[in-house]
């Protein structure tokens with residue numbers, strides 16, 4: 001490249017970044033000076049109640065989790081410098097895979113460095129141009145990318161729309177596709193909606209389709225014993241493939257998994273590219289994840305506290321006069337509709353000591369701007385009351401409360 005061509009490359013990037021800033025779409029990073037938790041400290045020394053982490057069970061900054069990681073660090077060392085199939089598998093990895101299978105009610109499980117990798121590597125080894133993938137329109141970016149890496153025909157159905165799902169199943173059947181697989185997030189992270197897995201399983205049976213769910217916003221806390229949305233919807237044992245993360249409720253460090261029938265998992269071990277060509281999960285994360293699974297298998301205390309907090313917050317925020325998307329999930333979208341209002345609101349809440357994130361187009365549809373609250377088992381009632389008071393104050397200042 002001549003200097004001129006190189007300069008054009010860099011100035012092009014600068015221009016694109018300026019455009020993002022002008023449009024208010026630039027995402028700055030908040031820098032924390034403390035561990036993750038219900039309360040965090042920002043780098044300027046301010047203390048904030050944190051309402052925007054995926055720390056559903058409050059285990060991210062938790063001492064017991066940390067101690068389990070430390071014990072595994074002592075025993076297994078820092079890392080392995082190897083992919084799993086060369087010399088990157090330790091007993092702790094096999095133990096975690098067994099424990100996850102038991103927890104999810106499946107035959108076998110394969111670990112990845114992230115759920116992004118699990119989704120990136122699940123489709124291409126299992127499906128080809130003879131097959132059809134029928135995917136919810138709001139599925140996570142990693143599912144969309146994973147489907148792109150695979151040669152199967154793609155069918156998209158409107159979010160949570162069972163009539164459209166059936167129409168797409170009919171279209172795939174009419175096209176003579178060999179295997180069909182319905183793919184959905186178990187819980188959708190922007191709306192807190194839960195997929196209608198009972199109806200999805202019925203449709204799958206009717207059309208001879210497989211089912212795959214991504215449980216990243218569900219594993220550890222949805223369902224009576226926290227197994228996930230398949231437990232919540234009463235379809236445990238009817239889902240073929242489950243993907244999920246260790247980086248949200250289940251400890252919050254990183255790591256992902258795919259779980260299902262033995263022959264599926266064995267095929268992925270042989271052929272899934274993010275597994276074959278990327279380093280093994282650090283043993284301390286595997287060790288900490290084991291302790292998390294132990295803890296939530298023995299008691300539903302954290303899960304129960306999370307749902308109590310969620311029910312309380314959902315009830316109180318509506319009483320104050322805010323509009324939320326109805327539901328039971330700890331993701332609570334507080335609807336502000338207008339993008340600049342959502343931005344102003346989140347900024348004001350920050351001044352009032354509450355950390356939250358505002359979302360607007362293109363992350364959510366036009367006119368659906370919101371702040372997203374995420375409850376945690378770690379929140380105390382007192383902290384939630386402080387947050388609710390701040391909501392009321394900011395809402396009154398901006399004139400957006402329904403009752404006033």
Ligand SMILES: *Cc1c(COP(=O)(O)O)cnc(C)c1O
Nearest residue numbers: 114115116140214216245247256
């Ligand atoms: C967060 C998330 C992922 C990615 O998880 P990582 O382990 O952080 O890569 C994948 N799918 C869904 C639905 C998610 O919410």
